Amino acid sequence: MPNRILSKFVVAIPKNEKIVLFNTKNAKTISIPESIYTNGEYLENRLTYNLLQKEEFLEDKFEIYNIKNNNLVGEKTLRIIILIHENCNFRCVYCYEKFKKGLIKEDVFKAICLFIQKELRTHKFKKLAVGWFGGEPLLGIRKIEQMSTQLIKLADEYKVEYISHITTNGYLLNRRNHTILQNVSVSDYQITIDGMLDYHDKQRKLINGQGTFKVIWNNLINLSKASSNFTVTIRANVSGENINNMNRLIDSFKKDFGNDKRFRLYFVNVNYWSKNNISTILKRDIRAELFEKAIAKNVSVMNMKAFINPCAICYAAYENSYVFGSDGLVYKCTVALYDKRNIIGKILNDGTVLISQSKHNLWLKDISIKENKKCFNCQILPICRGNQCPYKNIQKNTNVCPPTKKSLEKYIKIFLKQEKCDYEITF
Numbered sequence: 001m002p003n004r005i006l007s008k009f010v011v012a013i014p015k016n017e018k019i020v021l022f023n024t025k026n027a028k029t030i031s032i033p034e035s036i037y038t039n040g041e042y043l044e045n046r047l048t049y050n051l052l053q054k055e056e057f058l059e060d061k062f063e064i065y066n067i068k069n070n071n072l073v074g075e076k077t078l079r080i081i082i083l084i085h086e087n088c089n090f091r092c093v094y095c096y097e098k099f100k101k102g103l104i105k106e107d108v109f110k111a112i113c114l115f116i117q118k119e120l121r122t123h124k125f126k127k128l129a130v131g132w133f134g135g136e137p138l139l140g141i142r143k144i145e146q147m148s149t150q151l152i153k154l155a156d157e158y159k160v161e162y163i164s165h166i167t168t169n170g171y172l173l174n175r176r177n178h179t180i181l182q183n184v185s186v187s188d189y190q191i192t193i194d195g196m197l198d199y200h201d202k203q204r205k206l207i208n209g210q211g212t213f214k215v216i217w218n219n220l221i222n223l224s225k226a227s228s229n230f231t232v233t234i235r236a237n238v239s240g241e242n243i244n245n246m247n248r249l250i251d252s253f254k255k256d257f258g259n260d261k262r263f264r265l266y267f268v269n270v271n272y273w274s275k276n277n278i279s280t281i282l283k284r285d286i287r288a289e290l291f292e293k294a295i296a297k298n299v300s301v302m303n304m305k306a307f308i309n310p311c312a313i314c315y316a317a318y319e320n321s322y323v324f325g326s327d328g329l330v331y332k333c334t335v336a337l338y339d340k341r342n343i344i345g346k347i348l349n350d351g352t353v354l355i356s357q358s359k360h361n362l363w364l365k366d367i368s369i370k371e372n373k374k375c376f377n378c379q380i381l382p383i384c385r386g387n388q389c390p391y392k393n394i395q396k397n398t399n400v401c402p403p404t405k406k407s408l409e410k411y412i413k414i415f416l417k418q419e420k421c422d423y424e425i426t427f
């Protein structure tokens with residue numbers, strides 16, 4: 001047999017007297033009894049060897065080449081995020097938006113539809129993924145309805161899959177708006193809740209300063225009574241101030257949504273999102289710690305695959321990914337809205353997108369073009385591709401390692417609690 005060395009992109013994780021091999025090139029898992037792993041017997045066995053080879057667990061002199069070529073240029077998804085309403089009914093203490101603009105302009109609305117039609121006409125895409133963002137997108141619910149109807153028609157006409165999600169503060173997610181969204185295939189919601197009422201209401205207030213927790217939580221409870229198919233990710237932004245509030249959030253989530261698999265929790269470290277930030281930024285990656293706590297209480301959390309899949313990178317790193325402002329400006333990232341490097345162009349009324357290719361290239365740092373020793377020797381290269389958050393890379397002018405690098409084993413261990421291994425080897 002030729003090569004019998006495991007690829008450097010394979011991570012070995014001990015689990016209940018077994019070793020689970022996790023392949024960062026394809027997120028596949030193989031479980032092997034510890035003794036057989038230790039004495040290397042599994043590599044001598046013809047069947048096991050064939051499996052390891054088929055699933056790319058063995059070192060291969062072409063593997064870097066293959067990872068490089070599994071690049072994003074051939075991506076078959078057209079990703080569009082629309083800032084449908086750039087004002088907001090909230091004034092969160094850490095928010096970076098300036099609220100100078102409002103509802104999407106009619107000519108911009110039409111131009112985006114024309115642009116998408118031109119792109120789909122090329123038959124390069126198999127999927128159209130549309131995200132509704134703001135400000136607060138539900139302030140423009142009728143426009144979402146109108147525009148979605150047109151986009152669904154286009155997806156049908158060009159026979160591409162259509163998926164749609166919304167990032168909302170949840171305050172206006174009442175039954176009426178939920179029904180409108182369901183009718184136009186918006187079936188994935190991300191809603192931020194920063195802890196229980198006492199903390200959340202200090203962070204996420206209405207323009208008039210009133211708290212928002214009760215209305216949002218009530219909307220979510222009503223949503224859970226609907227029979228429709230959707231997913232809700234409740235995102236908690238965690239800082240030094242609210243970390244101790246998370247236990248109560250997990251408990252309340254369990255009480256009200258614990259049996260509903262459509263709901264799940266997601267934790268994010270508060271970061272330097274705006275100059276207004278007054279929270280204590282936690283240096284350690286709190287995600288794994290809180291996911292583990294939630295899972296121990298049998299609470300459903302985001303699937304770890306989102307962090308450890310190959311190409312688990314930001315949408316901004318994809319070539320066919322655009323964020324359209326309500327006034328027709330074209331961006332890559334929804335965080336850096338006031339950074340000139342992020343304003344890569346403008347859409348014209350006829351649907352032409354005028355883009356500065358040099359600015360666009362800043363976001364698409366492709367490992368097949370820019371060789372980088374640090375990344376090529378990194379076990380999570382297939383996951384991160386040296387460009388997990390292009391905006392951080394642009395700011396620091398280097399490839400910034402994501403938290404996944406340090407927490408990889410923890411994430412894999414949680415993943416192994418969420419999903420069974422792909423293969424179990426028993427001799």
Ligand code: SF4
Nearest residue numbers: 314316333335389391
């Ligand atoms: S580029 Fe970075 S900051 Fe911008 S949306 Fe992506 S992950 Fe967030």
Ligand code: SF4
Nearest residue numbers: 375378384386399401
């Ligand atoms: S940026 Fe860091 S984590 Fe990402 S591939 Fe390069 S070395 Fe690895």
